[in-house]
Amino acid sequence: MRPSAGYSASSYKCGVMLRGIRNVTSNRLGKSIMSVLFGILIVSFAIWGIADIFKGSTQTTLATVGNTDIPMEQFRSAYTDKLQQISRQIRRPLTPAQGRTFGIDRQLLQQTIAETALDEEARRMGLRMSDAEIVHTISSDPTFAGPNGKFDPARFAMAMRDYGYTEQRYIAEQRRLTLRRELIGSIVAGAEPSKTQIEAISRFQDEQRTIDYVKIGPDQAGPIEAPSQDALNTYFEAHKAQFRAPEYRKVVYLTLSPDELAKKVVVSDDDARKIYDSRHADYVKPDRREVQQIAFQSEDAAKAARGKIAGGMSFEDLAREMKLTPGDTNLGLVSEKSLGDPVIAKAAFALPLNEVSQPVKGALATVLLKVTKIESGSTEAYEKVAPAIKKEIAEQRVRTDFDKMRNAVEDERSGGASIAEAAQKNGLEATTVDVDRSGRTPDGKEAPLPKGVDLITAAFGSDVGVDNDPLTFPGGEVWFDVLGITPSRDRTLDEVKDQVTARWHDEQVGTRLRTKAKELVEKINKGGVFATEMKAAGLTAQTSAPFKREDKVNGLPDIVVDTAFRTTKGSAAMAENTPASSGVVVLQVANVTIPAIDLNSDESKKLKEGLAQNLSDEQIGQYITHLETILGVKVNENAFAIATGAASNQ
Secondary structure, X not given: OOOOOOOOHHHHOOHHHHHHHHHHOOOHHHHHXXXXXXXXXXXXXXXXXXXXXXXXXXXXXXXXXXXXXXXXXXXXXXXXXHHHHHHHXXXXXXXXXXXXXXXXHHHHHHHHHHHHHHHHHHHHOOOOOOHHHHHHHHHOOHHHEOXXXXXXXXXXXXXXXXXXXXXXXXXXXXXXXXXXXXXXXXXXXXXXXXXXXXHHHHXXXXXXXXXXXXXXXXXXXXXOXXXXXXXXXXXXXXXXXXXXXXXXXXXXXXEEOHHHHHOOOOOOHHHHHHHHHHOHHHHEEOOEEEEEEEEEOOHHHHHHHHHHHHOOOOHHHHXXXXXOOHHHHEEEEEEOOOOOOXXXXXXXXXXXXXXXXXXXXXXXXXXXXXXXXXXXXXXXXXXXXXXXXXXXXXXXXXXXXXXXXXXXXXXXXXXXXXXXXXXXXXXXXXXXXXXXXXXEOOOOOEOOXXXXXXXXXXXXXXXXXXOOOOEEEOOEEEEEEEEEEEOOEOOOXXXXXXXXXXXXXXXXXXHHHHHHHHHHHHHHXXXXXXXXXXXXXXXXXXXXXXXXXXXXXXXXXXXXXXXXXXXXXXXXXXXXXXXXXXXXXXXXXXXXXXXXXXXXXXXXXXXXXXXXXXXXXXXXXXXXXXXXXXXXXXXXXXXHHHHHOOHHHO
């Protein structure tokens, strides 16, 4: 454990987070979680204030930023909320221990410290926001707008209830967020990449290469004689760890969810049809048309433009003459009711396909219309939607039954019943399975595991005889017990002889392919002609289309593209599949093209915007680190360990 005294936030800024990312993104759960975490970087937190608001209290202080204390209990609550939020996003539960493994605890700590530092600096600078300004900010928020587009007090009150906020707390938070944005805005103003940067990155991204290549497949390895017993023994002893039997857990589990219970409920057609008839409008798909529109400031201007159409000018050319883009003219695929102006809507839905209307005087402007696509309306038949309706009815019927059944299972478990006993008592079915950490049974098949929960992690984190809490997922729960543990062990050669022989054979094939490829690469790099050398070796050379660094090439593995961009023009190289026994590619870079750079192109503009954002993020990070340094940051590591659950594991 690190000492609490003299802690500097900057000392942990990257190290902890990056180590966590490197350690966990190799597995499936890690990739799912990190895909969520990449969207919640500290800079975003600092600007938008996504985290809970921390206020001083008499509780144990977890951290101090300047003159502001961050209470331990409030941080614990925020950490729990964050885990639940991520769990909902990845649709599987995330334990506090897993959260620490993924660095979520440190991310949240860094986020909280950064926000507190910004608030401290705003106070130090004497920044204020008047009541009138905050009223204007909140009343202008479209989130709280009613049907008329204006601020709706009822909608605001409802939002506060949903968020669990009081009006006072929300207003206070908006003040803080606005002041933070002002601070941040002053820091990043004018952040812009140089022309040299844009050109350099454009050249890197847009560089294209063409290669001549051949695929050397397993059939090129020739016959491989079966290994002798001595050779097999030697190979097995050298690779024994690869054939080791994993640890297995015998797990019994019981899944309970409305979906499962609903499968046993029979819903009649009479009941389903009543719902269908009551919602008939929901199953009616109206006629839709893709409508193009050009608006004019006056009726005379519209008539003049229509005259040009009559004279042979196309609708599209007219739009271009008026410097309008397709985005300016295309109203999309719309129904008659969805068009706000009834006069224009009636005209559009009376217009023949691909014809241009006469000037139509709408409520706000006179327009010319063109319909480029027509989709006839339809009504979904009862037979098509009946299964979904019946499922909905069944789920409604079992909702009360689900709660009763859940309580019944919990009562049985509280009375000491096993999973199997609790299931049998309530007419349910428990499942028993032997499974390793990869989710496979001893025969190598995928184990039948419940969906929506990480039962494997929970089972391997438990032990025989432990009374485990049920695992939850949206709409249901899973109870489980660990019945037995089969430790990992070394297998004998007799147990895995077929696997060892296959692995030995693959390595022999890979060695031969690799040797052949290296010989060909050497010949080319000594002046040999690619096509000639390949033909002499019984191989047919192919030439790729030009490709960039991120492109796929004719179904070739990514390593081929990577190798091509590491190889100079005219040189040859070898790119191995994984494993090499599946094939090796020999390539020669035939051509390198760097397209001309147009700084006014859409691609260059997007690149410039991205680089500017990166510069802004970097400046914000540096600014926050500077604030934390001058304000002083101290973290009570003991309180932090308690708040995140680490203390219980020490």
